[in-house]
Amino acid sequence: MLATKTIAALATRRVPGSIRLKHTVPDLPYDYNELEPVISAKIMHLHHDKHHAAYVAGLNAAEEKLAEAQHRKDLAGQVALQPLINFHGGGHVNHSIFWTNLIGEKNGGGHLHASPLKTAIEAQYGSLGALSQVVNAKTAGIFGSGWGWVTYNPAIGGLDVVTTANQDMPSTLGHVPLLGIDAWEHAYYLDYNNVKADYFKNIWRVVNWKDVARRYDEAVAHQKK
Template sequence: MLSATFGAVARATRLVAVTSSLRMKHTLPDLPYDYSALEPYISAEIMKLHHQKHHNTYVTNLNIAEEKLAEAIAKKNLNQIITLQPALNFNGGGHINHSLFWEVLSPNGGGEPKGDLMDIIRRDFGSFENFKNEIINKTVAIQGSGWGWLGYNPTTGRLRINTTANQDPLAPTTGLIPLFGIDVWEHAYYLQYKNVRPDYVKAIFNVANWENVTKRLHAAKMAN
């Protein structure tokens, strides 16, 4: 219990060191396309609600939580530091995940990836179709809310498919660098697809931005 407490303090201290009083607050990123650009696969109504309401709420609450954390550390209020961890994790994860999500979708997306990305997908999954079926099946099977991911393992240099619950980001829980993510919170699809999650997950591949995913793969390799 004591070690866990010290760990929480250490994590909070590191966070405040990064997000000091001189930091700029987190802001909602602009979408790289219009709200209607992904239709008919994702409706403008969903995109507007998802971006302006849900993602914006994560950003707002993250800023509030970080301000409270800075105050708690200044006052050496250990109980408040520990109490704030869930809000920091949830809203920070929501901001990180959605910031990636918007970029790995494109009105000019879809089809199959090319070049290095296709080569490594074929190496690690046998074929693009195998990869697609695996990530669809694992993402659809998530219990409750969460994310399906294609990640890069910097230790092995291989791709892996994984899932995370709620707004947990991929890297801290698995060590994988996220390349492509599918949001399966109901706010991402329910207005259009109702309870038929598989149809939504399959539709995502019609707007998948493989060029962006390829850039993320190259960056992950360079950082290794």
């Protein structure tokens, strides 16, 4: 339900004159080769320019059909479009988070600085290394395609590790996404072939912990309101 609400909110964006705003692929906050050797520039071009762009195109097309169905007051048509909107919308949202979750090693990737997030990780998991082992084990267990996540779980008032299938978002579980690891083959296969365990191990070298910590701070502040 939360995922549906999130995507529905995206679908109802308007500007004066009732012109629907189309979604666009956000620019990467770094060069395509920034994450090498962990993730190659070749994968980044394919992943960002092709795969993410395909989700955005699919979302825009589905929203056009949704607007038409709403205009016709076709409730059945609106309901039938929701899985498509959730899939492409989830792909767009998840990847938009993913790009900002990463940064090159030379620019601080992999460094967990002193912060409330670091305190929370050490309190709940003992160390960043222990957390990464939990995340990698759960993510490696995904059957098919999906995502591994470090989230803020309002139900427990702390961090949690979950996985989602395909392009489902953590909000479907009531969680706030902090760090996402894309476990779809297109995220790693050109570099790691079938040894995805090495991809899961190496990606921690390019995690942008400043971004993750900011998301954690915002999640905690929101719950306190």
